[in-house]
Amino acid sequence: METRIRSLAYVLGDNIDTDQIIPARYLVYNPADPEEYRMFGRYALSGVPTERAGLPDGRIPFVRDGEYTSDYQVVIAGKNFGCGSSREHAPIALNAAGVKAVVANSYARIFFRNAVNGGYLIPLETAERLCEEVRTGDVVEIDIDGCLLTNITTGKQYRLRPLGDVRPIIAAGGIFNYARQAGLVPNQPDSSSA
Amino acid sequence: MGQTLTEKILARAAGKARTEPGENIWVNVDVLMTHDVCGPGTIGVFKQHFGPTARVWDRDRVVIIPDHYIFTKDEKARRNIEILREFAREQQLPYFYDVGTERYKGVCHIALPEEGHTRPGEVLLGTDSHTCTAGAFGEFATGVGNTDAGFVLGTGKIWLKVPPTLCFVYEGNPPPWITAKDLILATIGLIGCDGATYKAMEFRGDALAQLGAIAADFAGTAVNERGVRFNPLIEERMTLCNMVIEAGGKNGVIEPDDVTIEFVEERMKAAGTYRPYEPLKSDKDATYEAVYTIRVDELEPVVARPHSPDNTAAVSELAGEPLDRAYIGSCTGGKLFDMIAAARILAGHTVKIDTYVVPATSEILQALDRVRLNGKTLRQVFEDAGCIIGPPSCGACLGGPLDTLGRLNEPLRCISSTNRNFPGRMGHKEAQVFLASPLTVAASAVRGAITDPRELLP
Structure with missing residues (x-):
């Protein structure tokens, strides 16, 4: 698990739901197919209304036309990030686009769980309204162990909440690795069980 | 404890x-x-x-x-x-x-x-x-x-x-x-x-x-x-x-x-x-x-305005808001109860805006031909009112592929008996979706604007 992340930040508001993270029309792709997995990166955050895409100014595409990954590896948002549907395609889309961490005031439960259990990205929480402090394009550095986000562009620092219970699952790379370490699932896929 | x-x-x-x-x-x-x-x-x-x-x-x-x-x-x-x-x-x-x-x-x-x-x-x-x-x-x-x-x-x-x-x-x-x-x-x-x-x-x-x-x-x-x-x-x-x-x-x-x-x-x-x-x-x-x-005896019918289900108002506060489309369907509002409730309002009226009726399941679709309201089947009521009846599925509740029946492919104003109205939920990300009961959706379809169902209930 990467414990220091330095990247350009992409800033969004409150209640960014899963339809904004990956619009339903793209759910026809199968994330189990590596080629199709890339397509989720291409359309990540394409459902955010143009005026609110990349705050505070808006009108900043998260992924440039024709690309599969984003220049932004950290997303900063307000409260209730990932609300709406249970589609795992949402954290998958952010992962496919290259996002390493999201920093939000709060998360919808299923998005948070999917992000952790699938090992797609690190969902961090902060009590501060970072989405009103940080501008899209600022360089930020996250220190996971120190629970700190530094805005390199402005020099300001912000506290993050500790990961708590979910840290060992994130560190293991997702629920399957975690469960294997705990002896809950077999170590190797058993191909003789048919 | x-x-x-x-x-x-x-x-x-x-x-x-x-x-x-x-x-x-x-x-x-x-x-x-x-x-x-x-x-x-x-x-x-x-x-x-x-x-x-x-x-x-x-x-x-x-x-x-x-x-x-x-x-x-x-x-x-x-x-x-x-x-x-x-x-x-x-x-x-x-x-x-x-x-x-x-x-x-x-x-x-x-x-x-x-x-x-x-x-x-x-x-x-x-x-x-x-x-x-x-x-x-x-x-x-x-x-x-x-x-x-x-x-x-x-x-x-x-x-x-x-x-x-x-x-x-x-x-x-x-x-x-x-x-x-x-x-x-x-x-x-x-x-x-x-x-x-x-x-x-x-x-x-x-x-x-x-x-x-x-x-x-x-x-x-x-x-x-x-x-x-x-x-x-x-x-x-x-x-x-x-x-x-x-x-x-x-x-x-x-x-x-x-x-x-x-x-x-x-x-x-x-x-x-x-x-x-x-x-x-x-x-x-x-x-x-x-x-x-x-x-509940003091409640008025409720509508959630764009772009969040918690952006609620009493229907009377929004009465007269113009609409382009009405949609009745989904796991939330496409059950037989929802069909009967909508039909109660639509019977004897003609809709003023495109109105889609999408029963949640094939059983409910079949029930449209079995259940009668004042001698007419529910299907007849909907067809006589000018509604478009779609095949049972999640339909346009979540937008879906571009050829989905009822999908908001343009930035329309739609009132819907479905569950979510975050930006882009039903298709176009600039579309405006109002969430309401099947009664309110049906009444609004008849007038082409947000309408209190009490005005049209027989």
Whole structure:
């Protein structure tokens, strides 16, 4: 698990739901197919209304036309990030686009769980309204162990909440690795069980 | 100290005497449901981690209901259904409701109880956020992602944090124009669309025995060839639990009573899915995190404005807002109750705007030809009013492929009996979606503007 992340930040508001993270029309792709997995990166955050895409100014595409990954590896948002549907395609889309961490005031439960259990990205929480402090394009550095986000562009620092219970699952790379370490699932896929 | 219904179900499923909110426990799953949008990814996770020839933990507990992208020419959507078909064949799954066959159902959350897969006291997981609908049958039901579902397919278990319970008490006698959709929108407006995040929402109160009054005279009507009877009260309880996710809730739940037991027994026997189950109830001295009391006799019909289900207003505040389209359908607003409620308003009128009626399941579609209102079938009522009737599926509730019937491909203003109105939910990200009860949607379709259904109720 990467414990220091330095990247350009992409800033969004409150209640960014899963339809904004990956619009339903793209759910026809199968994330189990590596080629199709890339397509989720291409359309990540394409459902955010143009005026609110990349705050505070808006009108900043998260992924440039024709690309599969984003220049932004950290997303900063307000409260209730990932609300709406249970589609795992949402954290998958952010992962496919290259996002390493999201920093939000709060998360919808299923998005948070999917992000952790699938090992797609690190969902961090902060009590501060970072989405009103940080501008899209600022360089930020996250220190996971120190629970700190530094805005390199402005020099300001912000506290993050500790990961708590979910840290060992994130560190293991997702629920399957975690469960294997705990002896809950077999170590190797058993191909003789048919 | 007593426990809530949610705590008791989870404790039993974990093999424990009791649980406390915040505790992390491993739970045995009774039913796992998946569909065409999340099934292929779930199957991928299962095969990756348990091996290409692995078998599911219990084939009688896996239910696959394709429902999202069914009536589309999109090749990848059709391919996804083929992946489900192949998996059901390979694993010899008895409960696969395949597209293009007599078994095809439509919207999974309505199909589950229709086919007798919902039982009081059980744990039901589904790869869809509206899996919480089944809490109406007194079970723990919640949505999960592909990774969790793949894990459950292989092990039959899931790791859960026991949620604290919020209690909502609906008191009073609901007037006929107040539906469960109004109650849940009012509730979401009260606590906000993250007001129940990580929490259980338990619904109580004497109003829960009186919902569905607008369709009460149809109660008991045979709705399918198995002779199963229409139950407006149960359908309205499903609507209540369906939208707990729009408040961020982990699950919604209603204590099972005689009506619940009669309904699930009838459905299980008709479908041949009977298995013993043990209902549970909240202890009298259960500890709730908070208790909200809502008087339903004082409620006005509620509308949620764009772009959030908690952006609510009384219909009178919005009366006259111009609209381009009306949509009646989905797991929230496409049940037989919703069809009857809409027909009550539409009978004898003509719609002023494009109006789509999409029954949730094939059973409900067939019931449009069986159920009569003043001598006309519901289908005739809708057709005479100028509505477009679509085939049963999730339809345009979540936009979907561009050729989905009723999808908002332009930035239109639409009033809908569905569940979400975040930007882009029904298609175009600049479209404006108003959420309301089927009565309010139908009344607004007749006038072409937001309309209080009381003005048009006969």
